[in-house]
Amino acid sequence: MEKLNGHHHISMLTKNGKKNNDFYTKILGLRRVKKTVNQDSPSMYHLFYGDLTGAAGTELTFFEMPVAGRTIRGTNAITRIGLLVPSYDSLRYWQERFQQQGIEHSAITTYAGKDALFFEDHEGLRMVLINHHGQATPAQWQPWEGNDIPAAHRILGMGPVEITVRYLQRTVHVLQDLLHYTVVAEREKEVALQAIEGEVFGEIIVKELEGPSEKPGKGSIHHLALRIESVEELQAWATTIKERGFDSSGVVDRYYFQSLYFRDRNGILFELATDGPGFTVDSAVEDLGKELDLPPFLEEKRADIEAILEPLD
Known part of the structure; x- marks a missing residue:
């Protein structure tokens, strides 16, 4: 079985699409690469932010x-999303920018x-900028230049993602034994893979954290998607996951990529998602994120969908 290639995207909940759009495009300087809808509930926006093309590993998405x-x-x-920036000076730049913008x-x-x-964003979503020390990033990542962030300090893509669970080893075993992650550090009640x-x-x-489970709301994280090439x-992963005793969605066609969803024994929702075909399947690169894009099976409902959604711009 091939190993996974890192993060694909991470998906959150937002109460207000317009305020969300303003924060991630105007404050963080990310590109809105796809304005679409939740395919399972098309009355709500599904917004994607990332680099020039919304490459796998750069995508923050919101329902x-x-x-x-x-x-x-x-x-x-x-419980937390890490975002990579090029240098320690970049952290200083962002500290000053957040101060000026009134960001906690x-x-x-x-x-x-x-x-x-x-x-934190305006809804309490917890994030952390990480110094990447000028190291190489995945070849598919391309910076988005349509913002006011100096090139030397732009957000590169996703870094460490934090998961907090009641039973530490349940999630560690899924990552290590099922998904073939490598343990790289162990601290008290904490494992990095x-x-x-x-x-x-x-x-x-x-x-590891004892206590009641999180009650999701605005600013909570719904799931983490991991990269699959094909x-x-x-399909092979679907078979393996089933053989290991986990229920899954089976392969789901999301038009922009193919997906599979399953939960570990702590209830953490993981998605495995293919790199392609990507967001340019129905938009030229220069037009990404400008119009409401719908997968073909929803096109006949476009008028009804557009009548429900509030404009973002």
Whole structure:
């Protein structure tokens, strides 16, 4: 079985698509690469932000749920997103930018042994900027230049993702024994694993925390998607996951990629997703994110869908 290639995307809940769009495009300087809908519930937006093309490993995605309440933090949840920036000077730049923009943030500190700057978005989603020390990034990542962020300090893509669980080894075993992640560090009630050893763009940090499970709401993380190269590999993973006693969705056609979903014994929702065909399957690169794009099976409902959705721009 081939090993996974790191993170594909991570998906969250937002109460207000317009405010969400403003934060991630205007404050963080990411590109809105796809404005579409939740294919299982097309009355809500599904917004994707990332680099020039929304390459796998750069995508932050949000489902708009106007009825979402506040998140009640707890265990058995994905609890923090790491984003890579080029240097320590980049952390200084972002610290000053957050100060100017009134964004809640920490002093420059460390996280999992790396220089870091903690911050939260307008809905309390917990994130941390990580110094990538000028190291190489995946070949498919291409910077988005349509923002006011200096090129030397732009967000590169996803780094470590934190998962907090009641029973540490249940999730560690799934990552290590089923998905073939490598343990790279162990601390008290914390294990760091990497899809590609030595590369933080595929790192997951699992922390143990007793107590009630998180109650999701605005600013909570719904699932983490991991990279698969092909549909053939995805089908093989579907068989393996079933043989190991986990229920899964089976292969699901999301038009922009093929997916499979399953939960570990702590209830953490993982998705395996193919790299392609990608967001340019129905848009030229220069037009990504501008219009409402729908998969073919929803096109006949376009008028009804557009009548429900509030404009973002």
